[in-house]
């Protein structure tokens with residue numbers, strides 16, 4: 001599945017603009033980390049786009065999130081490697097598919113982190129990511145009332161799985177999102 005097909009599929013199953021923007025943010029971050037870790041940026045990017053394909057279908061029943069996706073993806077000819085990654089991003093929340101490959105570990109880690117970083121950028125005087133630095137994200141990170149829906153423990157667990165640090169993951173995600181800020185709601 002190529003990028004155009006993936007984006008078309010995401011839009012077929014998701015109408016809310018914020019959900020499309022989230023898919024694009026996760027795509028850009030996956031591509032960045034693919035390049036950093038020697039993965040295939042096209043594959044990682046498509047997985048990022050598709051990861052929440054069943055989001056709107058399962059909003060009323062969050063336990064089903066990541067569990068309706070496999071059928072949709074198989075119907076559309078998406079390979080099992082991608083499907084496993086999509087399922088593994090819900091590890092410990094709505095699936096018991098443990099992230100194993102680096103692609104799966106990165107997706108698990110950066111999914112919600114993109115939301116925290118975008119929110120941190122939007123509240124800056126510049127309303128931009130271009131001058132958002134690690135230090136200011138770390139301040140927001142420690143403020144539990146800020147982007148309270150973002151589960152810091154999951155992100156920390158993911159960074160450990162990646163054998164990385166939270167600082168490194170935050171810095172990478174900022175760098176990944178800067179070039180696409182216009183597409184993701186800034």
Ligand SMILES: [Fe+2]
Pocket residue numbers: 022026051052111112
């Ligand atoms: Fe997501």
